[in-house]
Amino acid sequence: MMSLETKPALQLPVIDFTSRDLKPGTVEWESVRGDVRRALEEYGCFEALFDKVTVELRKAVFEASEDLFGLPIETKQRIVSDVKYRGYVGQNPTTPLYEGVGIDVADNEEQVKAFTQKLWPQGNMSFSETVLSFTKHVSELDFKIRRMVMESFGIDENYVDKHLKSTKCLMRMMKYRGVDETEEELGMEAHTDRNVLTIVCQNDVIDGLEVKTKDGRHWIKANPSQDSSFLVIGGSILHVLLNGRVQPAVHRVVRMGTETRYSAGHFSMPNTEELIYAPDEMVDAAFPRLFNPFGFEAYYKFTCEGSGRRDLSALKTYCSLLK
Numbered sequence: 001m002m003s004l005e006t007k008p009a010l011q012l013p014v015i016d017f018t019s020r021d022l023k024p025g026t027v028e029w030e031s032v033r034g035d036v037r038r039a040l041e042e043y044g045c046f047e048a049l050f051d052k053v054t055v056e057l058r059k060a061v062f063e064a065s066e067d068l069f070g071l072p073i074e075t076k077q078r079i080v081s082d083v084k085y086r087g088y089v090g091q092n093p094t095t096p097l098y099e100g101v102g103i104d105v106a107d108n109e110e111q112v113k114a115f116t117q118k119l120w121p122q123g124n125m126s127f128s129e130t131v132l133s134f135t136k137h138v139s140e141l142d143f144k145i146r147r148m149v150m151e152s153f154g155i156d157e158n159y160v161d162k163h164l165k166s167t168k169c170l171m172r173m174m175k176y177r178g179v180d181e182t183e184e185e186l187g188m189e190a191h192t193d194r195n196v197l198t199i200v201c202q203n204d205v206i207d208g209l210e211v212k213t214k215d216g217r218h219w220i221k222a223n224p225s226q227d228s229s230f231l232v233i234g235g236s237i238l239h240v241l242l243n244g245r246v247q248p249a250v251h252r253v254v255r256m257g258t259e260t261r262y263s264a265g266h267f268s269m270p271n272t273e274e275l276i277y278a279p280d281e282m283v284d285a286a287f288p289r290l291f292n293p294f295g296f297e298a299y300y301k302f303t304c305e306g307s308g309r310r311d312l313s314a315l316k317t318y319c320s321l322l323k
């Protein structure tokens with residue numbers, strides 16, 4: 001495998017969403033919108049500062065993760081899904097440091113309570129409340145960013161509203177156990193996300209997450225710079241909706257220390273019944289339609305099979321098979 005240099009000097013753009021006046025139509029909104037578009041065009045991702053998820057709430061999320069991953073393996077295995085990676089995944093031979101669990105429709109009270117009930121039949125109110133509070137706030141950021149990026153490419157407001165209503169959110173709690181050896185070990189292999197937008201935060205300013213530059217020559221360390229930092233990553237569905245105007249960022253998690261890294265991700269993904277295709281505004285002579293309409297779940301399942309399942313070539317292969 002080609003080894004790529006990690007360049008400490010390279011940094012992702014940092015975009016501030018902490019302003020209370022960040023509303024569509026304002027000068028400030030337009031300025032941030034421009035930054036979002038440039039960052040996604042250049043890196044496929046960026047660091048967002050967003051303090052509606054308070055330091056206390058973050059702490060509660062990672063304490064909840066610690067409680068969850070501390071449960072006996074048989075309990076965690078109660079979280080199953082017919083879709084790979086959405087249920088509990090524990091210490092696979094290929095990614096021995098990683099453990100993760102997905103909470104589907106994690107902004108819905110009933111669903112979160114049902115999830116909690118499976119792990120704690122006697123109840124765990126604070127777990128459900130923490131999850132719901134986290135997804136409520138992060139969804140707000142996710143909606144803002146998606147609205148901004150679509151607007152910045154001139155997509156009609158009605159389409160944007162419809163698009164935002166047609167997605168759901170998956171929350172994933174993740175744990176990467178620390179390693180004793182000094183050598184680098186992979187926490188999660190390089191991949192692109194298959195949803196619309198991913199927003200992740202981690203428990204501390206420790207090394208781990210890295211993003212590949214557009215030219216594919218370097219890895220940029222994506223360590224959070226502040227307590228209010230989130231990493232925002234464009235997924236393959238955003239690439240499809242914008243007809244190739246932004247590339248999904250290739251990223252990976254490396255573990256280099258003894259500390260345990262916890263992360264929490266908010267993944268916006270299309271509803272099962274919706275067909276995915278770029279709106280007409282995104283298609284012209286310079287940008288002919290790249291992908292024919294397709295359904296999300298079948299594409300997702302396709303990318304879970306075989307090798308290279310989580311990259312742009314898998315999306316291209318899948319869509320060419322539909323022709």
Ligand SMILES: O=C(O)CCC(=O)C(=O)O
Pocket residue numbers: 172174188193200202209251253263265
């Ligand atoms: O743990 C992280 O920070 C990133 C995880 C990730 O890339 C993913 O779940 O797709």
Ligand SMILES: [Fe+2]
Pocket residue numbers: 191192193198251
């Ligand atoms: Fe990812």
